[in-house]
Amino acid sequence: xxxxxxxxxxxxxxVGLGLLTxxxxxxxxxxxxxxxxxxxxxxxxxxxxGSDTLARTIAGVIEEMKxxxxxxxxxxxxxGSGAVGYSAVAKEKGDPYHLATVSVSFFTTPLLGxxxxxxxxxxxxxxxxxxxxxxxxxxxxxxxxxDDLKKTPRxxxxxxxxxxxxxxxAKMTSNALGIQIDSxxxxxxxxxxxxxxGGHVNVGFLNPSEAMAQMKAGKLRxxxxxxxxxxxxxxxxxxxxxxxxxxILHTQLRGLVMPADVxxxxxxxWEGILQKVATxxxxxxxxxxxxxxxxxxxxxxxxxxxxxxxxGRYETMMKELGIIK
Amino acid sequence: xxTLALLWDGILAATDPAIFACTxxxxxxxxxxxxxxxxxxxxxxxxxxxxxxxxxxxxxxxCLGGVYYGSxxxxxITSILLGIPGDAPSVxxxxxGYPMAQKGEAGRALGTSVFASFVGGLLGIAGLVAxxxxxxxxxxxxxxxxxxxxxxxxxxxxxxxxxxNAFKGxxxxxxxxxxxxxxxxxxxxxxxxxxxxxNLFDGLDFSIVAVGLFGLTAIFTSLEVNVDKxxxxxxxxSLLPRMxxxxxxxxxxxxxxVLGFFVGVLPGxxxxxxxxxSYALAKRLSPTPEKYGTGIVEGVAxxxxxxxxxxxxxxxxxxxxxxxxxxxxAVMMGGLIMIGLQPGPLLFTENPQFVWSVFGxxxxxxxxxxxxxxxxxxxxxxxxxxxxxxxxxxxIAIVVYGVFAxxxxxxxxxxxxxxxxxxxxLARLDxxxxxxxLGLVLGPLLERNIRRTLIQSQGDLLVxxxxxxxxxxxxxxxxxxxxxxxxxxTGRKKIAADEAEV
Numbered sequence: 001x002x003x004x005x006x007x008x009x010x011x012x013x014x015v016g017l018g019l020l021t022x023x024x025x026x027x028x029x030x031x032x033x034x035x036x037x038x039x040x041x042x043x044x045x046x047x048x049x050g051s052d053t054l055a056r057t058i059a060g061v062i063e064e065m066k067x068x069x070x071x072x073x074x075x076x077x078x079x080g081s082g083a084v085g086y087s088a089v090a091k092e093k094g095d096p097y098h099l100a101t102v103s104v105s106f107f108t109t110p111l112l113g114x115x116x117x118x119x120x121x122x123x124x125x126x127x128x129x130x131x132x133x134x135x136x137x138x139x140x141x142x143x144x145x146x147d148d149l150k151k152t153p154r155x156x157x158x159x160x161x162x163x164x165x166x167x168x169x170a171k172m173t174s175n176a177l178g179i180q181i182d183s184x185x186x187x188x189x190x191x192x193x194x195x196x197x198g199g200h201v202n203v204g205f206l207n208p209s210e211a212m213a214q215m216k217a218g219k220l221r222x223x224x225x226x227x228x229x230x231x232x233x234x235x236x237x238x239x240x241x242x243x244x245x246x247x248i249l250h251t252q253l254r255g256l257v258m259p260a261d262v263x264x265x266x267x268x269x270w271e272g273i274l275q276k277v278a279t280x281x282x283x284x285x286x287x288x289x290x291x292x293x294x295x296x297x298x299x300x301x302x303x304x305x306x307x308x309x310x311x312g313r314y315e316t317m318m319k320e321l322g323i324i325k
Numbered sequence: 326x327x328t329l330a331l332l333w334d335g336i337l338a339a340t341d342p343a344i345f346a347c348t349x350x351x352x353x354x355x356x357x358x359x360x361x362x363x364x365x366x367x368x369x370x371x372x373x374x375x376x377x378x379x380x381x382x383x384x385x386x387x388c389l390g391g392v393y394y395g396s397x398x399x400x401x402i403t404s405i406l407l408g409i410p411g412d413a414p415s416v417x418x419x420x421x422g423y424p425m426a427q428k429g430e431a432g433r434a435l436g437t438s439v440f441a442s443f444v445g446g447l448l449g450i451a452g453l454v455a456x457x458x459x460x461x462x463x464x465x466x467x468x469x470x471x472x473x474x475x476x477x478x479x480x481x482x483x484x485x486x487x488x489x490n491a492f493k494g495x496x497x498x499x500x501x502x503x504x505x506x507x508x509x510x511x512x513x514x515x516x517x518x519x520x521x522x523x524n525l526f527d528g529l530d531f532s533i534v535a536v537g538l539f540g541l542t543a544i545f546t547s548l549e550v551n552v553d554k555x556x557x558x559x560x561x562x563s564l565l566p567r568m569x570x571x572x573x574x575x576x577x578x579x580x581x582x583v584l585g586f587f588v589g590v591l592p593g594x595x596x597x598x599x600x601x602x603s604y605a606l607a608k609r610l611s612p613t614p615e616k617y618g619t620g621i622v623e624g625v626a627x628x629x630x631x632x633x634x635x636x637x638x639x640x641x642x643x644x645x646x647x648x649x650x651x652x653x654x655a656v657m658m659g660g661l662i663m664i665g666l667q668p669g670p671l672l673f674t675e676n677p678q679f680v681w682s683v684f685g686x687x688x689x690x691x692x693x694x695x696x697x698x699x700x701x702x703x704x705x706x707x708x709x710x711x712x713x714x715x716x717x718x719x720x721i722a723i724v725v726y727g728v729f730a731x732x733x734x735x736x737x738x739x740x741x742x743x744x745x746x747x748x749x750x751l752a753r754l755d756x757x758x759x760x761x762x763l764g765l766v767l768g769p770l771l772e773r774n775i776r777r778t779l780i781q782s783q784g785d786l787l788v789x790x791x792x793x794x795x796x797x798x799x800x801x802x803x804x805x806x807x808x809x810x811x812x813x814x815t816g817r818k819k820i821a822a823d824e825a826e827v
Contacts, residue, residue, distance in 0.1 A: 046371055047374055048656035048659040049659065052659075077733065078732050078733065079732050079733070079734050080523045080527065114509075114526050115523065162514040182781075182783075184469070184780050185511060185512055187511070188655060189655075190648045190650055190655055193647070195468055195469070197646065198464075198467070200468030209662070212669075213671060216669065216671055217671045290665070318514075
């Protein structure tokens with residue numbers, strides 16, 4: 001009920017803002033003055049991690065391409081599973097000089113009650129890539145293709161946390177194939193890979209960059225990919241959809257958000273910038289080719305829908321697990 | 326032989342001035358960050374990552390590696406001189422290192438730690454280049470079931486560290502195990518003992534608690550004793566390292582290095598646990614276990630050799646399998662990706678020149694650190710001539726800065742101070758601090774792995790004895806616990822823990 005209500009409110013606001021934008025573009029050239037000071041890019045996680053690399057690469061590409069007249073200053077604000085950094089951005093309500101990237105903790109920490117702010121306290125700008133997950137088994141395993149899994153009633157998979165994309169996908173796959181995949185939470189992706197290669201768990205849902213090296217070396221065999229279409233980096237891996245499991249569709253969007261209530265012309269401004277980034281050679285070379293993500297530009301509206309859907313999925317999962325009420 | 330030739334080529338490649346400069350830069354930064362209480366190798370490598378990535382290629386990873394093993398050298402400095410662990414893997418060095426410094430043998434202790442670090446590093450590098458492929462297979466054989474057995478074995482060895490009163494030792498251990506549960510439940514994600522505080526969701530950082538419990542407690546306690554103690558009661562000569570100590574500690578060095586290497590390889594265990602096991606093993610095997618903790622060189626050599634060789638062991642899964650087994654190697658893996666390499670099983674075959682040059686830089690860095698640290702030793706040891714009235718305020722400032730810098734969190738600073746206060750109460754009541762720290766480090770590992778195993782086996786406890794490695798470790802555990810008891814009953818030997826003072 002609350003969800004529906006807030007959707008309605010958001011929707012109403014979006015229409016109102018849309019009208020404002022039109023008005024602003026029509027009458028006020030002053031809007032073109034944004035941005036007139038340096039922009040802070042808050043990274044809620046430590047240096048060297050996935051979020052850090054993503055944020056710094058985006059900032060680097062924007063600077064290299066000279067897309068904006070000011071600087072982007074990346075700053076790591078760690079702690080509380082992302083809560084500290086994300087709160088720091090959200091509290092700058094309406095200030096278009098604070099940026100952040102989304103991550104799994106962007107949704108999960110607030111849902112667990114670990115953060116005073118949630119995805120609703122942010123304005124989605126746009127997404128510039130999506131990172132699918134690849135379902136793999138060790139090469140030594142007897143399973144050659146996805147449907148072979150149906151021969152065995154139960155599997156285990158390694159995840160990086162109780163509430164994580166891998167755990168979510170294990171659940172979705174279990175339901176779709178009529179099998180049971182139990183998630184074993186480990187501390188970090190390295191341990192998950194070790195458990196998988198050591199035969200301590202049977203299947204894995206891995207990031208493209210993790211899976212790539214092991215597949216090339218012939219250690220892991222891919223079964224399916226979770227994106228809507230095949231990934232350019234893995235043209236030979238079928239999607240779940242192709243194999244008849246259209247409901248298994250889940251990717252991580254690499255996108256940027258600002259605090260809630262930033263002016264709509266700012267959103268339009270950033271949509272333009274990020275579209276240029278998404279289609280640039282620099283972005284392809286420095287991020288897509290390195291992490292084997294799928295290049296994809298999603299505008300603010302589409303990005304917002306994905307954020308809502310992702311949040312809904314985590315919320316449902318946590319309720320099913322009895323973690324939240 | 327071929328391996329040696331490849332390593333030699335790697336060493337030659339690493340003498341390239343640019344690579345050499347980056348190696349030394351990394352080593353010096355690591356030395357300093359290691360010495361700074363609170364900040365350890367993970368933070369150090371992360372801080373240097375953006376800088377190092379700019380060097381590109383071999384130089385970048387040589388620099389990051391330098392930070393990693395450099396911090397293993399550096400951590401001992403603060404542990405010995407001030408009794409404050411410079412980083413998590415040097416906590417055990419405090420136990421004998423600090424009493425040595427108080428006896429006026431700071432230089433001896435530092436010299437021993439440098440030599441132990443060097444030997445540990447050398448054997449670690451040897452293991453890294455010669456055994457990496459078979460050893461990486463051994464690491465993969467350790468799943469949750471084997472890790473559970475390993476933790477039981479570790480705890481059985483460590484029971485020797487309980488102090489004079491075994492009961493109080495176990496109480497402290499239980500307290501540590503309980504503190505290890507604070508935070509989000511690793512398996513079900515429900516918050517435990519957080520009191521609703523967001524700051525506690527990630528659990529208690531072991532190095533933050535250790536800095537308070539060892540370091541601040543020592544400083545707080547000094548408030549009530551005579552601050553103007555006669556500081557310069559030792560001569561400068563006693564600050565110099567002694568070569569004879571190296572010979573005297575040869576067995577501890579060897580045990581520590583080998584043990585550290587194999588424990589370091591295991592995913593998720595790390596150098597801190599390696600130092601604890603190494604210290605406990607040295608004490609177990611010693612004919613005079615009661616001397617451990619009173620300030621003897623063996624007690625410094627064992628953990629310091631272990632943490633250096635563990636740091637190289639931890640790099641094996643990274644370089645051979647593309648699996649980061651520890652937080653520090655995970656950041657290093659980020660470095661590999663940033664310079665455009667794909668960490669994974671093919672790294673060795675596709676970029677042999679790169680890998681061997683990096684290994685070569687490790688050999689050079691390890692040797693260079695001996696000279697760097699030895700040059701600094703008399704200078705650092707001179708800090709002991711500074712009256713505590715001046716020294717301690719400076720040290721407290723450094724501690725607060727170091728702890729704050731881990732996560733930019735004032736909460737962590739409060740936590741350290743609280744741990745320092747708790748340490749005083751523990752000391753007053755004669756509860757040993759070491760078992761508490763052991764519980765805090767090993768408890769989460771034990772709990773997670775038991776629960777992972779039980780998810781896998783769907784609650785069947787028999788898996789623990791069905792798997793050969795696990796069974797072997799459980800048998801070893803029973804032996805470690807029962808042999809001293811047997812010897813005592815037959816009147817042949819005293820149980821180490823009964824007499825020991827930690």
